[in-house]
Amino acid sequence: MKRREFIKNTGLLLTFPALFSRSGAVVKSEKALILGFDGMDPGIVRSMIKRGELPNIRKFMQGGTFTDMLSTAPPESPCAWASFATGKDPAGHGIFGFLSRHPENYIPFSTSEPIKEKNAKTVEIGGYKLPYSSAESRLNREGTPFWDYIMDRKIDSTVFKMPSNYPPSKMKYGRAIAGMGTPDITGTQGVYTLYTSDENEAMTEGSGKGRFNYAFFDENEVMEGEIQGPKNDLRTEPEPVFVPFRVYRDKKHRTVRIDIQGTQVLLQEGQLSEWVEIKFEMIPMLNSISAMVRFYLLENRGERFRLYITPGNISPADPAQVISSPESYSKELAKAAGPFHTLGLPADFNAIKKESFSMENYIVQSQSIFAESKKLFKYELERFLGMKRAMLFYYFSSIDQGSHIYWALRDPLHPNYRAAEAKKYGDRIESLYREFDKIIGEVVKELPKDVPLIILSDHGFAPLRRQIDLNALLFRGGFLKLNGKPDYDDSMALLNQGNWDKTKAYAMSLNGIYINLRGREGEGSVAPADKKRVLAGIKKMLLDYKDPETGKNPIGKVFITEEVYKGDFLDRGPDIIVGCNRGYGLDYGCAMGGIGRETVKDNMSRWTGDHIIDPHQVPALLMGNFKMDTKKKPVIWDVAPTILNIFGIPTPKDMRGKSLV
Secondary structure, three states: OOHHHHHHHHHHHOOOOOOOOOOOOOOOOOEEEEEEEOOOOHHHHHHHHHOOOOHHHHHHHHHOEEEEEEOOOOOOHHHHHHHHHHOOOHHHHOOOOOEEEEOOOOEEEEOOOOEEEEOOEEEEEOOEEEEEEOOEEEOOOOOOOHHHHHHHOOOEEEEEEEOOOOOOOOOOOEEEEEOOOOOOOOOOOOOEEEEEOOHHHHOOOOOOOEEEEEOOEOOOOEEEEEEEEEEOOOEOOOOEEEEEEEEEEEOOOOEEEEEEOOEEEEEEOOOEOOOEEEEEEEEOOOEEEEEEEOEEEEEEEOOEEEEEEOOOEEOOOOOOOOOEEOOHHHHHHHHHHOOOOOOOOOOOHHHHHOOOOOHHHHHHHHHHHHHHHHHHHHHHHHHHHOOOOEEEEEEEOHHHHHHHHHHHHHOOOOOOOOHHHHHHHOOHHHHHHHHHHHHHHHHHHHOOOOOOEEEEOOOOOEEEEEEEOHHHHHHHOOOOOEOOOOOOOOOOHHHHHEOOOOOOEEEEOOOEEEEOEEOOEOOOOEOHHHHHHHHHHHHHHHHHOOOOOOOOOOEEEEEEHHHHOOOOOHHHOOOEEEEEOOEEEEOHHHOOOOOOOOOEEEOOOOOOEEOOOOHHHOOEEEEEOOOOOOOOOOEHHHHHHHHHHHOOOOOOOOOOOOOOO
C-alpha cells in the first residue's frame, strides 16, 4: 500500500471511536440515536460512493458498520418497520403489509386502521347524536416495542413518525408522534382536491384518491369552491361537512387571492402556499374539527386554470384525534417548528399518478415535505443532545416516496421512460441520497463520540417495469372460480363474482394469496387435509410461469408463510407471500380483490419503482458508528435486540432477533 493511501485509510478508521468492537463485547450506553431512512438502497449507495460521492456514508464503511440487511417477506414498510420495532417476524407482531382481509366475509381492510375496543355511546337530541362515552382504539401491531423496555429504565424515549405506530404507543417516559398509517381528516390515506377549467379533467373519476371539480369563474373573475371534510357523525343521518372558499383571479399577473374563513392566501402561478388552518363545523357555534390544507396554483394563464388542494391534514396544534403521546406533544412541535404534515404518506403520489401533477409539481410538493422533516429533526436533535439519558428514533420518508415516482427518470428500459423528463430531472433519486449524506455529516459532527448512532432502511428499491396479476394467474390455473365472465372494471370483483364453492385460492392485499380454507374462510372449499397439496400446486404454477413476451420468470421466490414464520398472529397473514424477480412487480389491482384482463403487462403508471418483490433482491441497509457482528447477514428484526443490548437490556425471550453487539 502506498504511504498516501495508508494515511488516508487510517484517517477514516479513526473517524469513529475504537471502544466499540466486533469481538462480541457489549456496547454500553444510556444514550442512542437511531435514524430511519425509508427505502434507502445499499446498491445505489455503493454505486454513488464508487463515483466519489456520499463522503459521510463512506466513513461508515471504513470505521463503523455498513452492510446489507434482509428485510421481511413481504418487504412492505408497515411489516418491516413493525419487525424493527418489536424484534419479531410478522407472525409475532401481526402486520403482513398495508392490507389484509376478514376471512369470514373476504372483505379487505387496511392494517393501519386501529382496532376498536368498544363502541361509543350516544344520546340523540334535536337531530344530533351527542356522545357521552368515547370509542377506544389501539394499535393493530402486536408485541412490545423496544422503546418500552428502555422507558422501563426511566430513560427518555422519543419515537418520531414510526410506521405501524398509529395510534401512537402510549409513552410512559417519553414522546411519540404517529407516522405512516395516520389518515387525513376524512379518515382516508389522502384524498386531494382539484379545481380545473378543463371540462374533461373535471370529469375524471377519482377512485377515492382525488376529488375533481370544474372551475367556473363569473364575469368578475370570481370562483366559488369548497373543501370536503369528515362525515358529521354527530348527525343522526351523517353527511360530509364542507368549508367554502372563494378565488379571485388576476389573469394579467397570473395570480389569485383565496379567501377562506377569514384568511387570505395570495399565490402566483406555480406557487405552493403555507399551511392554512380551517375548521369544519359539526354543531353550529358549539363543536368544530380543525384541519390544515395547502393550496398549489398549478396554472393560471389565459382561460387555463388549475388549483390543487392537499388532503386535509389533522392539525398538530389542535388535533381532531390522537396522533401523539402525550397528546400535548404534537402541540409542542407545532409551537416550536410551525405547522407540519401529519398525513402518514404526505407526498401526493396519487396526484401524479392521475396526472393532476406534473413531475415538477410533485418535486415541489415533495421538497416542501422534506424541508419540514429537516426542520423538525433539528428541533428533536437539539433536545436529544441536551439530555444525559435518552433514545431518539427519527424517521424520514423522502427517499421511499421519491423512488416510487422518480425511478423511470434513471431507467431507459422502463416502459414509462420519458426522455424529456429524464434529461431535466434524471438525478432526482441521487440528489435525495446526497441530501441525506449531508444530514448524516451534520449529525456525526454534533454527536458526542461515545453516543451510538444506528442508521437503517426497511428495504431497497428496484424497477417496476412489468406487473403480474395474481388473480388472473389463479383464474387461468383453475384455482379461482367466478360466476360468469370476469368484470375487469370492478376493483372488488371477487366479492361480487366469487364462486367460493369451487374456489381453492384467491389473491388479496399487495402480494398475498389465501387458501379458501374450510373452517376459516366464510365459504371455504378446501379441506384442511388438502391444504398442503393446494399450496404445493400453486407454488409450482407460480415458479413455472414465464412471461409470454420476454420468456423470463416473473416470480423468483414463493414463501409458504407457515414454513417461514411462527407466532400467535400467523392467521392474520396470507398463506403464500409472492416474491417477484427484479424488474417485475405485482399488479395492485388485486389488492382489493380485482382481476385483470392480462396475466402480465407493461407498467405504464407513474409508480415506476417498487420494492414489494423477493426481499433478497431489495435488501435493506444497516449502518452504525461502531462495529456490529455482520458475519451472518443481519435481518431487520435483529436491530431491536441490538438497541436493547446497547442500553444493557437483555434480549426478551419472545424476540426472534439476535443482538449484533
